[in-house]
Amino acid sequence: MSKTYFIFKRELxxxxxxxxxxxxxxxxxxxxxxxxxxxxxxxSMRGAFGMMSMLLIFLMPLITMRTFAEELKSGTxxxxxxxxxxxxxxxxxxxLAVLALLLTIFLLTGQYVFILxxxxxxxxxxxxxxxxxxxxxxxxxASLGVFCxxxxxxxMVAAVISLGAGLFIIGIELLTGVIxxxxxxxxxxxxxxxxxxxxxxxxxxxxxxxIYYLAFIFLFLFLTVRRLDARRx
Amino acid sequence: xxxxxxxxxxxxxxxAVTDVSFRxxxxxxxxxxxxxxxxxxxxxxxxxxxxxxxxxxxxxxxRNINEAPLAVKKQIGYLPENPPLYGDMxxxxxxxxxxxxxxxxxxxxxxxxxxxxxxxxxxxxxxRLIENLSKGYRQRVGLAQALIHNPDVLxxxxxxxxxxxxxxxEIRNLIKNLAKEHTIILSSHILPEVSAxxxxxxxLNEGKVVAVDTQQDLSSRIQGEELLTVEFQDAGExxxxxxxxxxxxxxxxxxxxxxxxxxxxxxxxxxxxxIRADLFRLAVDRGWTMLELSHQGxxxxxxxxxxxxxxxxxxx
Numbered sequence: 001m002s003k004t005y006f007i008f009k010r011e012l013x014x015x016x017x018x019x020x021x022x023x024x025x026x027x028x029x030x031x032x033x034x035x036x037x038x039x040x041x042x043x044s045m046r047g048a049f050g051m052m053s054m055l056l057i058f059l060m061p062l063i064t065m066r067t068f069a070e071e072l073k074s075g076t077x078x079x080x081x082x083x084x085x086x087x088x089x090x091x092x093x094x095x096l097a098v099l100a101l102l103l104t105i106f107l108l109t110g111q112y113v114f115i116l117x118x119x120x121x122x123x124x125x126x127x128x129x130x131x132x133x134x135x136x137x138x139x140x141x142a143s144l145g146v147f148c149x150x151x152x153x154x155x156m157v158a159a160v161i162s163l164g165a166g167l168f169i170i171g172i173e174l175l176t177g178v179i180x181x182x183x184x185x186x187x188x189x190x191x192x193x194x195x196x197x198x199x200x201x202x203x204x205x206x207x208x209x210x211i212y213y214l215a216f217i218f219l220f221l222f223l224t225v226r227r228l229d230a231r232r233x
Numbered sequence: 234x235x236x237x238x239x240x241x242x243x244x245x246x247x248x249a250v251t252d253v254s255f256r257x258x259x260x261x262x263x264x265x266x267x268x269x270x271x272x273x274x275x276x277x278x279x280x281x282x283x284x285x286x287x288x289x290x291x292x293x294x295x296r297n298i299n300e301a302p303l304a305v306k307k308q309i310g311y312l313p314e315n316p317p318l319y320g321d322m323x324x325x326x327x328x329x330x331x332x333x334x335x336x337x338x339x340x341x342x343x344x345x346x347x348x349x350x351x352x353x354x355x356x357x358x359x360x361r362l363i364e365n366l367s368k369g370y371r372q373r374v375g376l377a378q379a380l381i382h383n384p385d386v387l388x389x390x391x392x393x394x395x396x397x398x399x400x401x402x403e404i405r406n407l408i409k410n411l412a413k414e415h416t417i418i419l420s421s422h423i424l425p426e427v428s429a430x431x432x433x434x435x436x437l438n439e440g441k442v443v444a445v446d447t448q449q450d451l452s453s454r455i456q457g458e459e460l461l462t463v464e465f466q467d468a469g470e471x472x473x474x475x476x477x478x479x480x481x482x483x484x485x486x487x488x489x490x491x492x493x494x495x496x497x498x499x500x501x502x503x504x505x506x507x508i509r510a511d512l513f514r515l516a517v518d519r520g521w522t523m524l525e526l527s528h529q530g531x532x533x534x535x536x537x538x539x540x541x542x543x544x545x546x547x548x549x
Contacts, residue, residue, distance in 0.1 A: 002333075003333075003334060006330065006333040006334050007334070009330075010319070010322075010330050013322075013326075014319065014321050014322070017321045018321065074317070074318075074319075074320075075313060075315045075316075075317050076317040076318065076319060077317075078278075078283055078311070078313045078315075078317045079313075079317035079331065079378065080334070081282070081283050082281045082282055082283050082306060082309065082311045083306060083331070083334045083335050084302075084303040084304070084306040084307045084334075084335060084336050085303075085334055086303070232283070232284050232285055233285060
């Protein structure tokens with residue numbers, strides 16, 4: 001546990017030492033505020049959550065691209081791999097650091113909620129579940145990005161792969177146009193990462209969706225560990 | 234202490250290391266010597282657990298690194314050829330991080346960090362960012378990282394490569410000091426490097442052990458056969474070569490060049506014999522004027538060539 005924390009601490013520091021984190025936060029909040037103000041019609045966060053999840057699809061690859069690609073390129077993976085650490089410590093520590101950055105960003109979007117409360121009387125349910133959904137959704141995208149970063153030592157390649165993979169898993173439902181049959185349709189619908197998000201936005205927490213996101217995260221972190229182990233052979 | 238037993242490593246069809254075995258006792262300094270691409274780095278990566286061996290085992294104090302990786306890795310300090318540094322960290326926070334992940338207990342971290350900083354003379358750069366340090370300092374920070382958890386075994390991959398002569402001497406002295414308390418394996422493709430610091434040398438070529446020798450044996454093996462260059466005036470090519478080959482204690486002579494009546498040849502003497510006086514007498518007897526008589530010694534390349542040739546002959 002403490003070993004995961006050491007990795008987490010270093011990773012988070014290095015995220016916040018580079019200008020990347022700040023630029024990311026600024027762009028994210030700037031664009032969000034712009035759209036938020038433009039589309040604000042009722043005292044709810046629905047539009048804002050939709051906007052945030054869409055932006056995250058494009059920003060996440062940029063946040064996660066360096067996690068492993070940079071270590072592989074600079075050779076610092078040799079330090080980590082020859083230290084008394086398990087791969088799970090390393091992957092978990094790095095993943096949690098990305099999550100911490102995301103939580104920081106979401107915390108800053110609290111200003112929208114503040115405005116809603118100040119000038120209206122929003123329904124708290126959908127706001128809280130919306131945030132839970134947003135965290136799970138972005139956590140899933142982050143695990144995908146971390147996995148893609150372990151595939152290559154080139155950060156740009158990692159970012160492009162993870163953007164492509166992210167868009168694919170979002171659009172996977174469109175395959176129902178090609179693959180027919182009720183079963184196929186249900187499977188594809190279940191796999192699509194966006195479908196599981198809708199209920200959270202409405203104020204409902206359905207365990208199916210929570211399990212989907214957690215399984216997604218676990219799967220890609222597991223694949224990252226396997227990938228890093230396989231690199232050695 | 235450390236035993237490398239029949240270790241092989243294949244990358245696809247490429248054999249990087251083939252059936253390498255050697256032992257290392259506590260307190261010994263072992264040099265891995267070989268030309269670039271001989272498999273030194275691969276072997277060190279296997280010994281430190283970065284890569285698994287395709288065949289064979291590495292044990293430290295009888296424990297296999299693949300079976301008890303966490304315990305064994307705690308005993309090893311590793312400086313890769315390219316020091317694994319995070320440019321965005323200061324030297325001090327980097328050492329703090331490495332102390333943490335290498336399992337230095339919290340209560341000892343502060344003391345370990347300052348003692349390593351002092352040992353490697355990093356005081357002046359401790360607060361600076363690693364990316365702003367010179368190559369020499371980076372190498373030293375890499376070494377500090379390898380020492381931070383006070384490991385029993387130090388594995389140093391080309392510790393002096395890219396340093397200036399002054400820094401090389403510093404690092405060598407440091408290694409000699411460390412040898413009092415640690416078992417050290419270092420690699421190099423430079424012979425004087427190894428002879429300056431190591432008790433024993435394993436010579437690798439194309440992934441195979443070509444020779445395992447103590448330092449004295451290696452030196453005599455290399456110096457035993459002396460290579461001389463000699464130039465005579467007013468002599469014929471064939472006369473010179475046949476006269477040289479006719480001398481006692483000459484292993485081989487070859488014509489280097491022949492311009493306007495002056496003939497230049499290289500002569501290698503038999504093991505341990507000095508033939509310089511004989512060469513002078515030969516010139517006097519034949520009435521040749523000696524223009525040059527110089528000592529070439531054997532370059533490391535020649536040693537490798539020689540050792541690998543010997544090996545090839547045995548194989549046949």
